Amino acid sequence: MLSAKSLLTKAVRLNGATRLNSTLVVAEHDDATLAPITLNAITAAGKLGNELSVLVTGANATKVAEQVSKVAGVKRVIVAQDDKLKNNLPERVAPVVLAAQKQFNFTAITAGSSAFGRGIIPRVAAKLNVSPISDITEVHAADTYTRTQYAGNAVTKVxxxxxxxxLTFRGTSFEPAAVGSGSGAVENAPNAEIAAGNSEFLGQELSKSERPDLATAKIVVSGGRGLKSGDNFKIIYALADKLGAGVGASRAAVDAGYVPNDMQVGQTGKIVAPELYIAVGISGAIQHLAGMKDSKVIVAINKDPDAPIFQVADFGLKADLFNAVPEMTAALP
Structure with a gap:
């Protein structure tokens, strides 16, 4: 005799949904490689206690789907490959997510807390008449989470x-899922009407660097407005190269045109949590602190003893950065 749960599960499957308590993760990628934050999101989604599915959309989604199928904990990979989905514009991906939700009846739809995730999840939430919960840093249960607000000054359990x-998950708060031990089944996504006329991809400029990526670097050296010019960032680069570190910047430095905006660390930039974070010439505005205060060890170099950055720093050096940083660089092997 079937249990009540078995009967309910069977009934749901007959109605077109494949299973109860299933979580969907919307994958972020560049049509060749899975974005690291998706692995963090898979780990976070796994803490909801549900079976995991991952949706891969794009013009070359099949190649990325093969990578996702090998991620530990992933039971199903849903593939939506269409030229209209090239560059994964959120206006075009959202209908695919909604079509998948209609067929599979997920209890949670999630993504990493990145520009991609922030573009997809609110759109889907609006269509489903649901309030999204963003930037989750801890999962307590399938319906209970911790998130930050007011630029990280308040921590809320919701x-x-x-x-x-x-849901969107802050990548730095969760370990990446292991790749190589998974064996998820791959299947095609349900058909969806993708409107191609509402938005158009014009282009992008990608800066290439031999230094570690900010999101994954174990050491990050960031410069602020105190450097006074873009040319002076060369002392930051020199120190970072000695340490094998990624290079970041405050919003003030980016707004001043010293460095490109893909180097910005902060609430409206990249969220980082390296083993060592060195803040050089950065005052420590709330916007910047929201992006780096989860770092394991924070070192601040600033000539202003009252700079807010010293309040969160584990080690502070009151000194002229134009003297201190070259001296540190010279002292390193």
Whole structure:
């Protein structure tokens, strides 16, 4: 005799949904390689206690789907490959997510807390008439999470009563899922109407660097407005090269045109949590602190003894950065 749960599960499958308590992760990628934050999101989504599915959309989604199928914990990989999905514009990906939700009846739809995730999840949430919960840093239960607000000055524990949860996870708060031990089944996504006329991809400029990526670097050296010019960032680069570190910047330095905006660390830039974070000539505005205060060890170099950065720093050096940084660089092997 079947149990009540077995009967309910069977009934749901007959109605077109494949299973109860299933979580969907929307994958971020560049049509060749899975973005690291998706591995963090898979780990976070796994803490919801549900079976994991991953949706891969794009013009070359099949190649990325093969990578996802090998990620530990992934049971199903849903592939939507279409030229209209090239560059994964959120206006075009959202209908695919909604079509998958209609067929599979997920209890949670999730993504990493990146520009990609922030573009997809609110759109899907609006269509489903659900309030999304963003930038989750801890999962307590399938319906209870911790997130930050007010630029990280407040930490809130929230509980959602929505039938389907729409969530984004802060990548630096979760370990990446292991790749290589998984064996997820791959299947095609349900058909969706993708409107191609609402938005158009014009182009992008990608800066290439031999230094570690900010999101994954174990050491990050960031410069602020105190450097006074873009040319002076060369002392930051020199120190970073000695340490094998990634290079970041405050919003003030980016807004001043010293460095490109893909180097910005902060609430409206990249969220980092390296083993060592060195802040050079950065005052420590709330916007910047929100992006780096989870770093394991924080070192601040600033000639202003009252700079807010010293309040969160583990080690502080009151000194002229134009003297201190070259001296540190010279002292390193």
């Amino acid at each position: 509980k959602s009563s929505s039938a389907v949860k729409l």
